[in-house]
Amino acid sequence: MARIAVIGAGMGAMATAARLAVAGHQVTVYERGTTYGGAVGRYEREGFAFDTGPGLLHLPAVYRDLFVKTGKRPLETCVDMVQADPAIRHVLPHHGIDVALPGASHGGVAAALESAFGPGAGERWNAVLGRARDAWDATRRPLLEEPLRPGARQSLGGDPYPALRRSGLLRRRTPTLAEVADRELGGALAELLTGLVRGYGIDPATAPASAAVLPYMEQTFGSWYVRGGMRALATAVYERCLERKVAFVFGAGVREVLVTDGRAAGLRLADGTEVAADTVVCGIDPQQLPAGSLPWPPEAVPARGDGVPGRITLLLALRGSRPATAVHRTLVHASGAQVTVMRPDDPATRPDEEHEAVTVSAVPGPGTSDPAELLNLAEKAVQGLRERLLWQEVRTPADIEAATGALGGAVPPPALAGAGGRLLQPANTTAVPGLYLAGGWAHPGGGLAHAGMTGALVAGLIVEGAEFRGSQ
Template sequence: MARIAVIGAGLGAMAAAARLAVAGHRVTVFERTSTYGGAVGRFERDGFAFDTGPGLLHLPAVYRDLFVKTGKEPLESRVELTQVDPASRHVFADGVSVDLPNASRAGTVAALDTALGGGAGERWGEFLVRAREAWDRTRRPLLEEPQPADVARLGREPYPAPKAGFLRRPTTTLAQVGARELRDPRLVALLDAYAWSYGFDPSTAPAAAAVLPYMEQTFGSWYVSGGVRALADAVYERCVARRVEFALGAEVTGVRTKDGRAAGIELADGTVVDADHVVAGARVPALDDLGGRPRHGSPGTGRVVLCLALRGGREPDAVHRTVVHAAAGRPTVTVLRPGDPALVPDDAHEAATVTATVSTAPGQDWAEYAERMLGAAESAIPGLRERLLHHEVRTPDDTLRETGSAEVPGPALGGADGRHLPAGNVSPLPGLYFAGGWAHPGGGLAHAGMSGALVSGLIVEGADFRGSQ
């Protein structure tokens, strides 16, 4: 039985902790804040509750596997999952809107043809065929296997160019995919919105980012009753049930070494904790030179989230998620209206969130930006200004305070010479591993859960571990 120290209590770190505990190891999680969950935060006021991180779950199979492997019981015995249908409503700059169904390619193509005309659905469908090819090429190396020491092959662009005419020229960015293959500005805006929702600028994101809309439109979007924070609660409770120990308010500042390998951790108060293995599930600056440094440049992107407490219940024809595309100086925003009674004081009120992706460069006027976000959200919530009781503005500064980084990491992407690959799971220092959103396969609920599975496999099975089957 090995002693394992896990740094951070985010979803990826806890997923690794639970799996390692089931394998018979003695696991302690050290979290610098007073609670678990990492970016899966919660804000509550006057009977209203809001998710301040992710609001929807994609690829729930990741957490279903976690619960089966750590307790032989289904995830649904701990949380209630509901498919969101329609998956999203899109309101474009010209006022045209379209509702896209959940996990139905044929339905999506038909909806786009009806709303946009001009063969828009057919062009989107052809794009998804190519996106699937990129997905098939990258799914296993980018999601199911530990990141290799040599990432050169992952840096090659997996997205195929169309096999006709001038479009056969190499496509290197997602923006080029939109301009060359989709053409209709509304389809381009649709594609761009998927990139922005994961924190990627389409002008710099590799064409391989086409896998993001493919993934959502193929595998669907799910809501966790009570909010995604309920999933964090369930994973934490699973860890406790498997005798994982938690030390909250314990900031890790470094890793101790002995005989050329990780031998424990150092805490901010000077305490030293011995360990046979260390799993860094959160960014620790002191570990950047040991393989924990992200590959992309800085600054990156973060999130501004408005938590809206509203008078009046949700209207019957409201949808769970509306994307309002940029127009007239207003940013693209995602409006989530769960209609969940667990999030409001009574049925005469509604809780909603509005989210936008922003640069984390200093000097932003967040109050002014939040006002523009509210203006955009009026296209999704009728009578918003008159219904507003109060609102909370959550900025990258809050993300920095709560998670240690103002940025929100995106999932790993192929292409671009590997610039969008996160830290590998195995450090150059033996005994030190990386999990969570800053490590392979990157950020997002599903990807973080996958990282926990990969790291636990590497520790339990050793260097011969080749990933999930």
Template structure:
């Protein structure tokens, strides 16, 4: 039985801790905050309950596997998991609206044809077929295996872009934005595609065409809601850890990783106490611990891309949620389809470290009694992807005037999705990257490896990196995968070839 210290109680870190404890190891988690879950937070006031992190779950199979492997219990026996149908409603700037069913490729095509015009559904279906190819080609090496020593092979884009001959030139999409322009050939379809990337903190103008698999994942495996909010999933993972005798120490900040004989030997806490360990699992943020880059020489380094996060407005509304209201509505940027501007200004602002004048706003309206004081009220969450402060600068989200101005932008856009929003508003709360931090994007194949994440092994033997800032990147499902990979590397060592 090995002694294992885990730094941080985020979702990936807890997933690793539970799996390691089941394997017979003694696991202690040190978390500097006073609670678990990392970015999967919750805000409660006056009987209203809101998620302050992700609001929907994709690829629930990752967490089903976690609970089966750590206790032989189905996920659905521990949380109320339900598919969201319709998956989303989209309001485009030219006034058109489309409502997309959940996990139905034929249904999505029919909805697009009806709402956006004949032929749009077929073009989208053809695109999804190519996105499926990208998924099939990259799924295992990108998500289910440790980062390969020859990770450069993942620099090739797995998306089979259509070769188009124009006069004497052959063109094909190299980026996600290029797929929208060259293959979808409809500004609204392009806006729909780019929304999937933007929601993950990816710049569609620079993300490789292989990012198309993000849209494929959601439309194929569906969108899922956890009753009571995604915080309930974090609670279930935490309680699974406790049931497997994982020890948690909250309010404990780790200052450095202790070394002995050229390998990790534990951690030193801020007060000077040293906790000895045979292995250390680091789930800290994008910069890691001081003086310890989470990668080995010759392997992929941390991405220098601009950091993004979520600007979130939590709305407490009087009045019941109307029957038939979609769980999720997306109000696309006014600089998108049907306007005189190109869609680029939003991405240009976000990834240029500024603020978008017309942000794309996602409106979440769960039909969940646990989120509201009674049936005469409704809890609504608005989110937009924004620049997060980093080494290169970024907006000062602690500025009250900026927070208020941007909150007004989101509320104004959400008025297109929520009737009578202004008259119904009781109060609102704002959360920005100043409180919730930057959000890591998922790893992607293509672009020469620029969108990969650092390996789970590090240059220091016995030290492992877990969570969204390590392989295979950000997102709830990806964090769970990183936990499985780290546990496999520790339990099986060099023989580990990936999750099964």
């Protein structure tokens, strides 16, 4: 039985801890804050409750597998998880288009698009998603289910999206997602594809066409909500860790990873306390640790620069009941600006049926950096929003950094193939034996599902060693 120290109590870190505890190891999680869940937070006031992180889960099979592998009670007995249907509503005020798309139904989506955008729209959309499926099939295992091996950045650096080639500039270089959307969908329909990708904090103008796998993933596997808010999923994972005898130490920031004889040997906490361990798992952004404390070469953790954005979020308490026709998630597209409006049909989010809790969020940028701008766009999705508004709370990237420690409030995107490998996260192994990376800032990247996948990868590498070839 090895002593394993885990830095951070985010979703990827807890998923790793639970799997390692089942394998018979003594696992202790050290968290700088006062609670678990990382970015999966909750804000409550006057009977209203809001998710302060992800509002929906894609690829729920990741957490189903976690619960199957770590205990007798499956996920569905621990949380009440429901599929959002319609999956999403798109509002394009400048085009006069308002369309809701069903969940996990390629035929239903095509029919809705034909009605909203005209003949041929559904066929063009399905053609693009079909090519995205080919990219998904080509990269799913090395990108999501296997450790990032030496040379993987080269092998995954090429764009797997089988874009239709034409003469001119795009014959001499790989097209971006925005170019593919414009060429293969065109006009307002292209905004649906680029908007879905932009919601992950990825710029369609510079992203490879392989980013189309994200809309494909959503449409194929659906969007899922946990009643009581996504925080309930974090609670379920935390409780599973406790059942497996994982220990948690809150208010325990980590100053340094200790190395003895070239191998990770424990932690030095912020108060100077030293903790011995046989293996260390860093479940936070490793750049949160002081640069001098990183025991691996700087190039092993690529500098992010300013390329990973945070989010600005409005938590809105509204008078008046939620309409029965309201859609859980709406994207409002407007002249380069975009907001996401979340309206869960969940009594746990509001004091009574005569009120509604709404969350509005956006990547800060032109048209989405000021709360008033976000409200203006959100009004396109919520009729009479300003007249119904009781109060609002604003959460900026600086607020997110203060709450979670994420530098600049940055939200890690999922890893993507293409772009020469620059959209891959660092491998789960490091240059120091016994030191591993988990969570959204490690392979295969951010998002609830992807961060959860790191649990299987890191636990497999620790338990089975270098011969581990990935989850089955």
